[in-house]
């Protein structure tokens with residue numbers, strides 16, 4: 001693979017400088033405001049005469065150092081940097097050492113450069129449901145999300161309560177005086193709608209949050225001590241089709257841990273078809289249908305207890321692995337603006353190795369990682385010279401990207417700097433190659449997804 005190391009020119013440092021309020025008063029730019037207004041602004045800027053051209057630092061980004069960084073990150077020693085594997089930890093260490101050399105303060109976990117996170121993958125090993133003598137079929141009669149069922153379950157159930165739509169709101173309560181402790185609750189997905197088209201809970205034609213977030217209902221049932229929640233899904237086939245991936249267990253996701261895990265704990269919950277619901281309700285099926293019809297006409301609803309008999313077995317395995325984001329901070333020099341954050345990010349993880357073959361990931365994304373490291377170095381140097389950026393700049397290299405953008409997701413869930421003060425994130429992915437149209441002229445900003453005329457050429 002041939003790499004073009006001139007890509008430093010592509011790094012739109014000028015854009016960064018402008019964005020973070022770097023003082024670049026010396027460059028002549030086309031003006032759209034009057035000269036006197038410009039003069040007023042210029043004279044109001046402190047230090048404007050003394051601050052050197054930001055170009056100084058842009059040009060300090062050196063091709064040979066970028067090449068060295070890419071060679072190191074993409075070397076076999078880094079084993080393809082797969083999240084959770086040794087190679088990723090070696091790469092994280094290496095990046096942290098770069099930040100340390102620049103003199104950046106360690107501001108992440110326990111005063112290190114690392115924000116550690118855990119990923120989890122839940123997969124079903126056994127899924128079974130039996131009503132009477134009949135074995136029901138997964139995805140034909142019922143479906144279950146592995147990530148929404150924290151505990152395994154093997155039990156026989158006899159007592160159940162039909163709780164309508166399972167909603168408990170300010171002016172509306174499907175539970176009323178029903179005691180569901182230790183019982184199975186059966187509820188419909190969605191929310192009650194009157195025959196005039198309005199939804200009962202909102203009193204308007206708009207659905208309430210109860211329709212949009214089914215877990216809200218499971219939370220209520222869990223709080224009331226239900227041992228299992230069965231949700232009747234009138235759109236069963238469609239939902240199985242659309243959620244195949246989440247139902248199967250393939251993906252990694254941020255792991256629940258500690259208190260977050262406990263507060264997210266839900267009673268076991270299974271979606272069933274209307275047919276299965278009617279089998280479970282047996283003789284009470286008619287009564288349930290009547291109650292729902294009456295509700296449509298604005299009559300109140302009362303929970304219906306019923307006897308039934310079925311068995312459930314849910315067994316899953318949980319795999320975990322650990323990743324880390326690596327974070328370097330260049331604190332802004334402006335007293336007010338330093339509380340705002342400009343992020344420059346890239347993922348440093350790649351696909352690891354399969355047997356003896358290392359997927360080195362030079363372009364994807366040792367290149368972007370090296371770009372971020374060198375941008376950090378330029379800002380660190382500028383700051384040492386007393387001309388640092390006004391806003392704080394956070395250079396973050398994330399992992400877990402190849403497994404589903406999970407390092408960045410984790411950061412957003414557990415931010416180290418306030419998200420509402422984070423003004424922008426510039427993410428860099430794969431800057432190691434020049435496309436064919438620009439061969440021999442690497443000085444451009446590539447627009448990967450748009451037509452050629454949308455690509456912005458610079459310095460022509």
Ligand SMILES: [Zn+2]
Pocket residue numbers: 347364365429430
């Ligand atoms: Zn990538």
